Amino acid sequence: MSCSIDIGTCFLVSAKPDTNNQIQLKSIRDAFLDMENDPSVKNMLTMSKINYIEAGDKLYLVGDSAVTMANIFKREVRRPLSKGVIAPGELEAEKILLVLIENILGKAKVPEEICYYSVPGNPTDRDMDVVYHQAMFSKLIGSLGYKPIAMNEAAAIVYSNCAAEQFSAISISFGAGMMNIALLFQTIIGMNYSVTNSGDWLDESAAKATGSTASRIQSIKERGINLLDPNDGDPKTVREREALCIYYKSLILRVLESIKTEFEKRRGNIDLPHAIPIVLSGGTSLAKGFKELFEAGFATVKDKFPIAISEIRMAKDPLNAVAQGLLVAALNYNEGSHK
């Protein structure tokens, strides 16, 4: 038995093999909102089938419901993770995370069941590391009876999307908190790192530029945006979409520049014998026209780009690519590759 869990700033996604060659995926939005524990409120939540956690005198709305209610009551939703790692100021975060993980992963069916979980790369633009984050999740997942094994988030995308290239690619996970980048050659990680400021940064920047709020921009973004034509959509929010398009371009150019810089630092250590693809994944990459915008951005740096690129493509299932890649690694581990 093996399973996996992708721990993202915005979503937790688990994957388990099911019967008949199927994969069972479960996900929950990584967000909560605290309320006073009042019997009438609790009753209302139960009747409305809203997900919540009860702890003493508090009720925590979790998942999408937390976001919905936060918008209704004009409150800020709280998130256990911030910029890809455990949020520094959220002291209740670990307990909430444990309950959420338990709900989407369940307890281990056999002792020491293998569970691969995702960890971000160390950021190149922020004074922090992921040591504590990794240790914390190892403990949380271990407390459910699993044998937890950490794997780089971007590397997992290559495991689920690049079998044809013998697991050689540059993968970029455009998450909410950060962008994770990895270069793999035949499963060997040549470089991996992260850049903070991704989807949340887009929302905050576009909100500042248009005098709106980040949650409103997020809502506009999630309703659907065409990056190649911001006029495509509700005329009332065209200004917000235009701002988002500008920041998307900036985001793409920033990640390409970071790949150049990080590769140059390791140039002596990596010698790729042939061209490899760039695989794009993550919730932020779901915007319509993202791949085309990325290709246009790449065209501007192609001449000076230090790595030969065969193609740029989207991951097959951008929201679940990490969880599926982790599952591949977990199943492979179970079959004795670790011996």
Added chain:
Amino acid sequence: MVWVFGNSHERVPIKDLNDVIYFRQKKQYTDQEFEKSTDLKKALQTGKLVQLEQKPDIRNSLPDNVTSESSKTTGPSVDIHEIRRVVTEVVAANKPEGMDIKDLLTNLIPILTETVRQEVSKISVQGIAVQSGSTVKTSTFVGPEYVPEISSVGMTSSIAIEGKQVEGSGVSDSLNALRNLGNKST
């Protein structure tokens, strides 16, 4: 420069510095950060943090008029003013009765040279401060990183998550390719 040490099993959030200190983590802050952070001082008072040492911070002990713009730090106006003030004081204190100002200045040249040298060395330090730009912060864990026991005891959940089933052939193909790659390499 102030070194502090995480003395609480719980994470200690330093919200006004957008930071957090873990148990057994040693972390460095500049004098300026230390002065402005009430959270840091409060955590020290309650014993959640322990102050290990405080050394004068060269970068942050510079005069207030030093700016982060290199053009201003190399500009001479502030330093000449300082030199003029020092020279005036020295002349007033050392001028003997009836001595010619030219002779006096000749006698004072070694003192002036030393004064100028000190001012120039200050300018060099300012240059270093500008180059460093943002605050350089370091932190280390003393011993293995400590993760507190997390328990969901006392928490009950009412969470219904609908899973979705997807075709597993992609995962199977990847797994087979991975096995083949492993066989080739062994």
